[in-house]
Amino acid sequence: MDLPVILVMIVLVMAILLFIFEWVRVDVVGIIMMVCLPLLGLVTPKEAISGLSSNAVVSIIAVIIIGAGLDKTGAMNVLARILLRFAGKSESRIMLLISGTVSFISSFMQNIGAAALFMPATKRICRQTNIPVSRILMPMGFLAIIGGCLTLIGSSPLILLNDVMRISNPDAAPFGLFAVTPVGLALVLAGLVYFLLLGRLVLPSGQGEEASGPMSxxxxxxxxxxxxxxxxxxxxxxxxxxxxxxxxxxxxxxxxxxxxxxxxxxxxxxxxxxxxxxxxxxxxxxxxxxxxxxxxxxxxxxxKEDLEIFAEHLSPNNAGIMEVIISPRSDLTQRTLRSSEFRRKYGVNPLALFRGNKTYVAGISTLILETGDALLLQGRWEKFHFLKQQHDLIFTEDVQGEILRTEKIKFAVGSLLLSLTLILIFHVQLSIALLTGALGMVLTRVLSIDEAYQSVDWMTVFLLGGLIPLGIAFEKTGAAKLIAESIMSMMGSVSPLILLTVVGLLTSFFTLVVSNVGATVLMVPLAMNMAGTAGADPRIAALVVAVACSNTFILPTHQVNALVMRPGGYRTIDYFKAGTGMTVLYLIVMMAAVYVFYGVSG
The missing domain is CATH 3.30.70.1450 (Regulator of K+ conductance, C-terminal domain)
Incomplete structure (x- = not known):
């Protein structure tokens, strides 16, 4: 083992420890990787920052902007209403419906795109139903990853599979679009059942970055x-x-x-x-x-037991309660709420008045208002935004919600459809197709360019931007190949099923620390050669590698896991807790499906 391999292993262990113990935030870990790797000579400076311009990171930036545009126009409200009509307010049904839908979309669209597009609707549903967003976002993210295994165009490893196989064995018959579907369906069902039965035990109950409810x-x-x-x-x-x-x-x-x-x-x-x-x-x-x-x-x-007619109109998505202070220059001073026609003028309902140390509820419409009085108001968020522009009142908290641009919904949906058309019909590279849709949002004034920048979760960007050069160093120094060959040589003569199981395990490890594309390129030729020696089908060995590349749940290193980390308020330990069982279940179901559907002998 030469010095570069030793160094990259030390950096890898350091990154894992930083993730586990959270001595610094995860995006800072990414920046540390971008700095340490070139200083140690493990990658070039260009390679160290190449992650920031990678297809995956640019795609994430673009798809978040598209999702923000859809949310800004109210399109996600429509989607949330449809989902709630079927799921009601049951946490289990909402989790199953959202996760199942996202997994299906991931079968024909990159999983990061499916997860990012559904995240605004998911957050809205959680606010409206008072379900902690952390209980829904992680299952959605995991099923988005698994859903990429439903077809041969659902994930990067499966897209690459036939090409990498052809390099190793030009005579290998290519897989068809739905060749992997039986395994993918088994994995999706297993994932849904896992969270249905064990979700309350393995998922955190925090509210994520934004709490639900009408009042802080x-x-x-x-x-x-x-x-x-x-x-x-x-x-x-x-x-x-x-x-x-x-x-x-x-x-x-x-x-x-x-x-x-x-x-x-x-x-x-x-x-x-x-x-x-x-x-x-x-x-x-x-x-x-x-x-x-x-x-x-x-x-x-x-x-009534719950809100029915007013469920949507007065949900935390659309309405809430705010406190305002009457400013010295306000026209409301020395007047009453009734004489100023406060409700009719501003469209909000006064609930209480706080003066000194006393709270008044009855008779507040006829109290003469004074500078410094605090009013507790209930209303829809767009009314509060309007009220804030009048400068008569000082808000004690940031106004939630936003003024929706519903007149722009056709442009937002059109931008999304343009991206999907470029991806699915014209086979334009994912990042370029999604950037086209994001640009469409800006050019049609669905979002201003400043709003587009503000919508991007830069923590996710720098986390992935730093992990990609770590994967490059792992491959470039030969550390990945050395580990793979050492394990394979230690196995000796084994049955095809055991060999494929080890291949799945090894691939699952590499995909946590190396990009899934890198793991595919590394493991497919190796697995095909070993399968030929053990009397197994090399094509099935290659397929196991491509599917196992999606078994990445224990750390927030996959793009989807990184995407939902901050909105869900997750920590690395949360991924370890929920992801350990999911990883084991994934391997068991994958190998069982391969055994049943592809006739692998034990």
Whole structure:
């Protein structure tokens, strides 16, 4: 073992330790690799930064921009509505539906593209259903990787398979588009069952980079139960119709009506005192749960178990609760909310007023406002963005949500379809095709160029940018070949099934530290030669290598794992915890499927 091999092994161990113990952030590990490798002479300076311009990294940047454009126009809202219609609010059904759909899309589109496009919709669904995003993003990512094994165009190793086989054996018959489908289907089903049965044990329960709910935790501590949202049905048996002013809901029950869906049609999200409530109407109310129950009981109304009519309109995706401070220059000072027609003018509902150390709920519409008063407001995010532009009020937190450009949805979808057409029909290189779609988003003003830059997760970019030169060094120094040949020589004479199992294990290791393309190029010729010696089919050995290159779950080194790491709030230990079982299951199911479908002898 010469010095370069020893050095690259030391760097590899250092990278793994940094990932495991998280002494620095994962993207910093990538930058360390870009610096250390050329300084040690293991790669050239050009090779050290080549990862930043690689096909994989450029594709990730482009597809994130495309996903941001789709999200900005509300296209992901439409997708989220469709998925929720089938899945409801069940965590298991949502996980199965999203992960299964992404795995299918990965069969004809690179898995990183499928995962990135679905990530905005997944985050929206998690916010709307109050399911921790960490419970969904990792299964989605793992199934996106596995779904690449459904066809011969789903992942880079399978795309390369026939070409690499031909180099090793020009007479080898090429695999057809669906030759790998039986193995891929078995792996997808195994992955879905794994998370269905063990997901609650192996997945973290954190909320990721953005928490769900209509009100932040800091506001919840200040205003306690004021932010509880409920939906109330007015039964047909209630014959009387009253105005909100007549019912005096807020003075008696400290509850605010924030929405009225009329029995005859039409929904009002800023109810006024003269609005009426009658039989068949449905109300959305904010207040303390016990007071909401008293309100319903006093009027003979029915509290629904969950939001139905208002589920989407008042979901955390679309609406929430914010606190604002009245500024010294505000036109609202020395006026009341009622006299300034606050609800009608701004389209938001005042819930409470905080002055000094006291919180007021009843009678806030007639209180004379003073500089420094804090108002707790409920409304849709686009109304808060409008309110922020008026400069009458100072927001104590960043306004969530965004103003959607729904009029641009056809341009956003068109840009995506353009990229898919270039990939699937004209066979344009993935990075160029996706960059074309990303450019389309900017040129059609779906996104400004600044918004496009801001949408990119640069942590993912630098993580992968540093891992790619590590893979180059691993191959260039001969360390990968040395390890592979040493293991193969130690095996001696074994049965075809055992040989293929070892090939799968070895490939799974290399694909964690070397690019999956590098692992394919390295292992296919080696596996085919060893298979011929052991009496196994060299083509099946090559296929095992290509499929095993997707068995990369223990570390966040695969592009998809890196992509979901920050949005899901994952740490390396989370991948190790969930990925260990997935890795073992993947190997078992892969070899069982190869044994059953390709007639490999034991």
């Amino acid at each position: 935790s800091s506001l919840m501590r200040t205003y306690q139960d004021i932010g509880s949202l409920a939906e109330i049905n007015v039964p047909e048996s209630v014959k009387k119709t009253n105005t909100l002013a007549e019912l005096e809901i807020r003075p008696h029950f400290f509850v605010t009506v924030v929405g009225i869906a009329k029995a005859g049609g039409g929904t009002n999200f800023t109810p006024m005192p003269d609005d009426t409530i009658g039989p068949g109407d449905v109300l959305a109310v904010n207040g303390a749960p016990d007071m909401i129950r008293k309100l319903a009981g006093a009027n003979g109304w029915e509290i």
